[in-house]
Amino acid sequence: MPKLKTHTGAKKRFKLTKNGKVKRGHAFRSHILTKKDTKRKRGLRKAAYADETNAKIIKKLLPYS
DSSP states (O other), X not given: OOOOOOOHHHHHHEEXXXXXXXXXXXXXXXXXXXXXXXXXXXXXXXXXXXXXXHHHHHHHHOTTO
């Protein structure tokens, strides 16, 4: 059977943890940062976990992680 290709967009955005959870970054942190208050921007720095409903699909996009 041929090798599966990793989805390059997913590869750049998600990492799998040791326990199989999908780690992700927050959106809305790339530009127009002057309008957003410091407290909001600080919260966006922290990583989060993808919801279980999306995690199953993301794991299919990252077959060798």
